[in-house]
Amino acid sequence: MHGLLEGKVAVITGAGSGVGRAASLLFAAHGANVLAADINADAANETAEMVQAAGGTAIGRGCDVGNADAVAQVIADAVAAFGRLDVIYNNAGITVQPRPGEGIRRFVDTGQEDFDKVYNVNVTGVVNGCQSAIRQFEAQKSGGVIVNTASVAGLIGYGGVVYGSSKGAVTQLTRTLAMELAAQGIRVNSVCPAGMPTNFLPGLAQSDAAKASMGAAHPLGRPIDPIDCANAALFLASDLSSNITGVNLPVDGGLSAGVMPRRPG
Ligand SMILES: NC(=O)c1ccc[n+]([C@@H]2O[C@H](COP(=O)([O-])OP(=O)(O)OC[C@H]3O[C@@H](n4cnc5c(N)ncnc54)[C@H](O)[C@@H]3O)[C@@H](O)[C@H]2O)c1
Numbered sequence: 603m604h605g606l607l608e609g610k611v612a613v614i615t616g617a618g619s620g621v622g623r624a625a626s627l628l629f630a631a632h633g634a635n636v637l638a639a640d641i642n643a644d645a646a647n648e649t650a651e652m653v654q655a656a657g658g659t660a661i662g663r664g665c666d667v668g669n670a671d672a673v674a675q676v677i678a679d680a681v682a683a684f685g686r687l688d689v690i691y692n693n694a695g696i697t698v699q700p701r702p703g704e705g706i707r708r709f710v711d712t713g714q715e716d717f718d719k720v721y722n723v724n725v726t727g728v729v730n731g732c733q734s735a736i737r738q739f740e741a742q743k744s745g746g747v748i749v750n751t752a753s754v755a756g757l758i759g760y761g762g763v764v765y766g767s768s769k770g771a772v773t774q775l776t777r778t779l780a781m782e783l784a785a786q787g788i789r790v791n792s793v794c795p796a797g798m799p800t801n802f803l804p805g806l807a808q809s810d811a812a813k814a815s816m817g818a819a820h821p822l823g824r825p826i827d828p829i830d831c832a833n834a835a836l837f838l839a840s841d842l843s844s845n846i847t848g849v850n851l852p853v854d855g856g857l858s859a860g861v862m863p864r865r866p867g
Contacts, residue, residue, distance in 0.1 A: 605633025606840035611684040613637045613676060615667050615731060616694030618645025620800030621751060623652070624828035625691055625835050630658030632836060634689070637680040639665040641694070659684075667694045667727030670734070677734045687738045689839045692731035693751040696723045697765040697802065706762040716764050724768035725775075732779060736788065745787030749838045750776055751831065752792040754854040760796075769794075773850040780848030789847040791838040795831045796820055796854035820855030821862050 612629050616622035618640030626638045630653040638653070640646035643664025650662035661683055665676045680687055698707045698716045707716065728750050739746030755761035756769030773792060780790040797816035799808050816825040834853045837843055852858045 605631070606836060606842060607689070608633030610634045610688040610839075611637075611680055611686050612689035612691060612839065613639060613680050613687065613731075613735070614691040614693060615639045615665065615673075615676075615727065616751070617649050617662075618642045620798065620802060621795070621828045621831045621835075622691075622693045623649045624832040625693065626650075626653055626660060627656060627658070628829070628832045628836055629689075629691075629839065630660055631656065632840070634659075635684040636660040637663060637676060637683065639663045639667075639676045639694075641666045667692070667730055668722040670730045673727075673730040674734045674737075677738050681738060686742055687735060687746065689747045689749065690731050690735035691749045691751075691835055691839065692728045693749075693835075694723055694727050695751055695753070695769075695802075696720055698762065699803070707764070709763040712764055720764050720768050721771075724765070725771045728772050728775060732775070732790075736783070739788050740786070745789075747839050748779070748783075748788065748790040749835050750790075750792040751835070752776065752794045752850055754794050754796040754852055754858050756792075757794055757850060757852060757858045760857075776850055777848045784847055789838075789843070791843070791847060792850045793831050793834040793838065794850050794852045794854065794858070795826045796852075796857045798826045798828055798831065800828060817855075820857050821859070822855035824855065826853055826855060 612634045617626045617638035626649045630636045638646045638649040647662035650660040653660035665672045752772040753769040755766040756773035776792040
């Protein structure tokens with residue numbers, strides 16, 4: 603099969619776990635040269651080794667997406683290693699980690715440090731990734747593709763105020779940036795997953811009970827798998843979506859589509 607990203611160069615952030623790892627493996631399986639970046643350098647390198655073991659091409663780098671210089675360095679490293687940049691997948695994201703016995707932190711109990719921490723990764727991290735990539739795309743003068751991982755929390759009220767508002771910023775950045783860059787042939791889209799049993803909420807999301815309740819919240823009845831999200835990102839990164847920009851694509855088992863009818867009885 604001819605890969606959907608044959609010969610392309612992709613930088614993926616948050617690539618040491620969950621969606622970012624799944625996307626690194628998938629993009630590479632479709633022919634991309636991947637730079638897997640993560641704040642956890644060991645995890646990024648492990649992802650790169652997994653890609654190589656599967657016959658693909660990848661390098662790993664430690665990078666805090668909240669640090670603009672570190673992100674610019676990662677783009678420079680990708681260009682040095684592979685010659686150019688075609689795709690950035692701004693996927694790194696975090697939420698407020700609950701205290702013992704706490705669910706989603708109530709807004710009134712939220713501190714400035716919660717906002718600063720989450721916004722620094724979820725919003726500033728995406729801004730940094732977009733700006734660095736755009737500078738490289740403009741130097742190449744041949745378009746480019748930006749994919750962000752937002753969340754269903756950027757589309758509907760979900761996941762708490764800190765997280766939801768940070769992801770709302772990503773969905774709106776996606777639309778407005780898409781308008782600004784369309785004339786240059788640079789596309790900007792997001793994937794918007796619902797609940798996935800990853801390391802995002804360590805322990806909590808991986809218990810069988812959590813998986814069952816995650817699945818029950820989705821009309822299609824199962825949790826989102828990181829590969830579901832990676833598949834959507836692959837579509838948006840590839841030429842299959844060459845006439846699509848400014849879209850926030852739900853990968854949510856139908857959660858954001860509406861309200862399910864009550865079952866009889
Ligand atoms: N898991 C869910 O239920 C869920 C739902 C909706 C959206 N999302 C979004 O999906 C994306 C991927 O999350 P995941 O579920 O794979 O989580 P995950 O925790 O398994 O993976 C996230 C990765 O990002 C890395 N990371 C964290 N801070 C970073 C930083 N400052 N710089 C670089 N890397 C950093 C982590 O080390 C980790 O490897 C995130 O944007 C998240 O907000 C997750």
